[in-house]
Structures are given as structure tokens and as C-alpha cells.
Amino acid sequence: MHGLISKSIQCFLNDTYGEDLWMRIAARAGLRRDHIFEPLLHYDDSVTEAVVVAALGELGRTRDVLFEDLGTFLASREALRRLLRFGGGDYLDFLLSLEELPGRGCLTLPDLDLPGLTLCDGGAGHFLLLVESAVADWTPVMAGLLRAMADDYGALVLIETVDDGQEVRDKISISLLEARYAEGRRFDLAAAPVSSANLTLTRVG
């Protein structure tokens, strides 16, 4: 697994629940207390999975809820939020550009294995996003990310993963109720100085 994903999970747990909890999770997952995932290296999937299982045990949450929160967390990181905002001027444009997201990811980090995304337009502001990946957790991550980006754009949107009885949930239903419901967050095309920025923007590492 790409270290950026492993590190994102670490940052999410550390920043959201505190360092003490991260230490407990790391210990439970069999990692050193000061272990830091390097975002540009690769790790065996089992290492990250051990972290996830340990986090679920510590937090007492379902897997889907944890990964939805991860998606929300990711979209709230300024650096990543900005990269996502390049997708379009408003939330509708952003939705329509989602299919390009894996391609954009590939432009940045060719070895970052993002899920394939297909957006089906059901009309009247209803969309279905198909998330194709060997890693089923991408679906809740995308749901959380889409929700956070709706806030970012100031759009009123209903987002739910679709339970169609299949074993793997790979669909997200999106109902765009109002594209400009609230004042979104500001986005200037010109980047702020990035001297201290990094992809994960966090205290870890």
C-alpha cells in the first residue's frame, strides 16, 4: 500500500483522537511507539490493516464509520482540499470532474492506486457514483470526502452509500439539493506560500 494512504490513516487517528490513542493503536498493531509511515514509500498492506483493526478495537466503531471520518478528515486538510477544488468552480463541476480524479492523482503520484470513479447522472440533481477498487474501504472514504467538499463549496447535498444487498458496497448516491446553499470556503487559484506545506499537513512527522 502506498505510504501516503498509510500515513493519512495515521495522521487522521493521531490528529482526531490524540497522540495517546495513537500510541495505544500503534502498540496494539505491533508498531514501534514512534513509528511514522513515510508518505512516499510503500508498506505491506498487512501493516496498515493491523493499524485499522487496532483502531476499530480502540474506538469501538464500525469500519464504514471510521473510513467515512477519514474521508472527511482528508478533505479538511488544506493542501488536499485545494487540490480537490481544482476539480471545478462549483460543486456540480466538482462532481462532473470526479471521473478525472484518479487521473489527477496519477499525474501527481503515478504509483498512487486510487479507485476508478464513474458518475451516473440520474437527472434532477441525482447522481450515482460507482467506486471501483479492490479495497472496498474506498467507498466510505469517498462518501466522507464528498460530504466535506459539499460544505467546502457551500452546497446542500445528501450523500449516502447505497445498500443494494450486495456484499461489497461500491455505490454512493448523491442528491444535489442546492449548489449554492451557503457561503463556501474561499479558494484562490494562486496558491498560498507552500514552504511548510506537505501532502498530509499534520503534526506527525
Place this chain on the structure above:
Amino acid sequence: MSSEPSRKDACPEECIGMAPDTMGHLMPMYLMIAADGRVMALGPTLAKIIGKDICGQPFEAIFQPRRGWWEVADDAPPDPESLRLGAWRIKAGRRIHLSLRAHPEITLRGSAIARAQDDGVLMNLTFGVHLAQAVRDFALTDDDFAPSDLAMELLYLQEAKELVMGELRALNHRLEQARARAIGEAMTDALTGLANRRAFDTALEQSLESSFAGGAPFALAHLDLDHFKAVNDTLGHAAGDRVLEVVGQILREETRKGDLVARVGGDEFIMLLRGPLDYARISKMGERIIARLEEPVPFEGQECRISGSIGVVLSMNYLRPDAQGMLADADAALYNSKREGRARCTIVKQAVMP
């Protein structure tokens, strides 16, 4: 992006005479210039950065022609091969550059074609590599670019690249720190903080190479503690460790900054003395070290008493100094000090012929 003249036949003539809004949507940075060099019309993004009210003004007042332009005299014969813009000429369909007089650092790139309905020129421009700066300087947004423009992708890539570079720099920094730490740990004696045998061997090789190359001579001082075993046996290993720490401290203080002090055995030390050398100075240093080693070290209410014997050799006494020979000679000098009653420093003064 450039319209090739050959395509003109396939394109209805009205397309060049289309409504300005439509044209502005497709080409937000178009510029229409009459044959006399006056600006006729311009796209919304260009208007945003240089002002709408420039229509009717000579284009030269706003733009500085760069590559792809040439100036002709008033009486020059007409040239059907080139497009006329006042005194300036350009080739249709060829890449041209021009900069903004108000922002000379921003160069625009584009190409031009002849208008079908008059002898004016239609030009389409882009920011090229100055895109990010232009976006910042003129507060441009997504809407200022044609949907077909790759500007968003370029800005995205620039920002993403910057982030990845930042991560790479951070990773390199962490790796460098880890490397330095690992090297430090591999070269250091944990108890005394002095160099270890490996570090000493490396430093000695370097000093030998340097002296071969005509660099500074150096000396090796081999120190063996006297009565250390007794301290260990009677007061225990903790007392022995304390003594070794104190010895390390003394040796550090009695040597100079460029010297290297290594602990190479249980109670054996070697000093690699670099910098200006003479027998008197080395002898004084040896005496000082021995005197300080003999100061009792308090440990848990007891006093640890040791001394030390030293043997010294100098590289300048060798025709071809080598590590093995010098170390053996220093060792022999050290045992000479022991034989003569310990607590003394023997310096090998005569030339050694290997």
C-alpha cells in the same frame, strides 16, 4: 491552438466575425488588431488584466512585441506573406511572443490569422509558463480560462508537485538525520562517548593518506590504565564504569579540538594527535594526563585510584608510516612505560626504518 491558414477554407467565414461574447467564451484572450495597429477588440480575460478601454489605442502602447515580430519602414513594399499591424509584421499561424508593458515580466504567447472581412488580424494568446504568476498578479479564476484550456491542470500540477517535493525534502531530511545517528552510534563507544575502534581505524587511515599526500604529520598515543582491574575487582563494575567515564572526560579535555580520542579496549585508549607536534608538548600532555588520572575518583563513598601508562609514536619518524607498524611501536613504547614502573609516558624519538 493556432489556426492554420489552410483550415480557413473549411471554416465558414462568419466564424471570424462571430459575436464578441461567443468568441470571448472560446478564446478569453483573443486580441483583434486593425492593419493600422489599433486595437479593435479583446477577450474578457485580456480585458481584465489590461483594461477594456484600450480599444482604439495603438497595440504598441500596451504590448511590447518580442519574438516573431519585425518592424518595417513606412515605404516598404507590401508583403502578401505577412500580416500588417501598423509598422510591425508577423507571419500568419506562426508562434509569436509579446509582453505587457505594465508587466514586462509576463510574456504572452500565441498566433494570429488574417480576418476574412477586412485586413485586420485576429490573435489568440496564452500565458504559457507565466500562468501561475499571472493568476496571482491578476487574481484570475477558473472562469477566466476557456473550458478547453489546460490552465487548471497546469496549476493543479504545479501545486501538487510542490507538495510532493516538500514531502521528498522532508523524507530526505529524516533519512539524513537517521543516517547521521546510525553512523554516530556505529562510531561511538557508548559508555564514554569517545570514538570506538572502528572510528579510530578510519581516522588513522585518513591521517596516513593525508601524510602521504604531504599533509600534516600526526602522533599516536597509546594509553593503558594502571590498577584498573583492581578497581573493578574490589569495587565492582559500576565503579569501573564510573572511572572509565572520568578517564574519557580527562582525555577529551587534555587533547585539542582536531585530535581524536578512542576507547579501543576495556581500559585501553588511543589518541590520534593532529596539528603542530613537538616532543616537549607531547611529553607535557602525557604528564598532565597521568597526573589527572591519579586523582582519586569518588564512587559511593569509596575512592577509586588508578594511573596510566602511555606510549607515543610520531608519523614523521617513519619513512613510510603504516597503521600496523605505528600501532605496534606505540604498543611497545607503552609496555616500556609499564616495565619502567608505570605511570609514565614513553615517546619513541628515533627514526624508525621500516
